[in-house]
Amino acid sequence: MLHKNADDIRQTLEDEIASGEHAPGTRLEELVLAKRFGVSRTPVREALRILSASGLIELKPRKGATVAPLSLERLVEMFEVMAEMEGVCGTIAARRMTTSELTFLRHQHFICAEAAQSGDADHYYAENARFHALIYAGCHNEFLIEEVQRLRRRLQPYRRLQLRLKGRIADSFAEHQAIVEALDAGEEEAAGRLLKAHISIQSHRFADWVSGLNATRLVPETT
Amino acid sequence: MLHKNADDIRQTLEDEIASGEHAPGTRLEELVLAKRFGVSRTPVREALRILSASGLIELKPRKGATVAPLSLERLVEMFEVMAEMEGVCGTIAARRMTTSELTFLRHQHFICAEAAQSGDADHYYAENARFHALIYAGCHNEFLIEEVQRLRRRLQPYRRLQLRLKGRIADSFAEHQAIVEALDAGEEEAAGRLLKAHISIQSHRFADWVSGLNATRLVPETT
DNA sequence: TATAAGACTTATGTATACAGACACGAAAGG
């Protein structure tokens, strides 16, 4: 892992944080990272600045960088925004998706069916992501897509957890079915409402799950 | 303007870009900025990285920083997302605003009335911003507020333009009236729909205005 | 005259050096 440039380092750290490799609250020391990547502190610092701007890490003056410690409240807030934005995507996609885009979506839905039957959570997770990506694309709003995916990425480790809960995969797939039908019929309101609910459930399940613990700080799944 | 630190520099540049002082497409050279702020290139570079992460500037390797050149398409996309997010804020605020928050909102609405009658676009702009900020606060979702305000900030120079259009201030105020009533009555759907429309109008007027020019690149008002 | 190749200039990317702040620990005093 030697001699990466600043952008490689940012990418690597981003992936590692998003995947939960660095738990929230973990201290990230410049010298340590510099040694690890085989570079000087300069590119490391620049990578950290960028990550701080996108909210993945917290950067306190003279106190260094820590992986953004997400409180339960904030996580719930983020899930709420995620659900709303997905709903918006659904509403817009319902009136903008082309017939060929709808064909692709139905095809992906079919693939999700197979993944769901296999029972492999990771497999379903991947195909599920593709399914949603197709809906995003159907918005024909690049900016919206970027924003949603940025948020989706930040919530990734916490979302992934959901699909491991009993029965969630089957439910998720059933919801997809309704969403596909709404999009197919061009029913804006329904598509938006269903997608929002689809994501909200993750949030509710998440809250249920976490209320079982007495933790105010959450440690995501370390894949 | 001598001897600022990296964060001061970021703040200053952010303000200057948001206010349109640096037109989109303008090149930002590290050495020039360093001289101007009386520091070395190091803090300037870090400020630029952060600005690039928040989308205000574009940072191409070996090609330096340019103020993000917003294409017309992208600007329209951003306005669309802005409208949707405001709508979401309205929906949520309608069911979460406390009576005291509603009192404050009505009070601010009254102040907007005075500003509207004065005919001073800048004055109305400022009070209008406070009005919307109160609705944001009514969401009780800090994360959503941060995201909306980030976007609002980026669109600031283009939004400001709208209020100078003939009759826009009166229309805007009338729309506020309906929004206040919906929030007061706790009508989620209406509040969301009205707020979304309120912002969408800016987008439409903007598109109308810009279609008069044959420009693909836009230069915001340099206040 | 136009075009292409090569040197030169300039700006970015990275490394290193230095200064200062914060944290931890040891030692002294109560």
Add this chain to the structure above:
DNA sequence: CCTTTCGTGTCTGTATACATAAGTCTTATA
């Protein structure tokens, strides 16, 4: 034995130095 204070070390913030790539201008040749 506990508390407080001072010293030392470590990490961050900034400056400067060096390497390299992109762009430009000049010059030579067709």
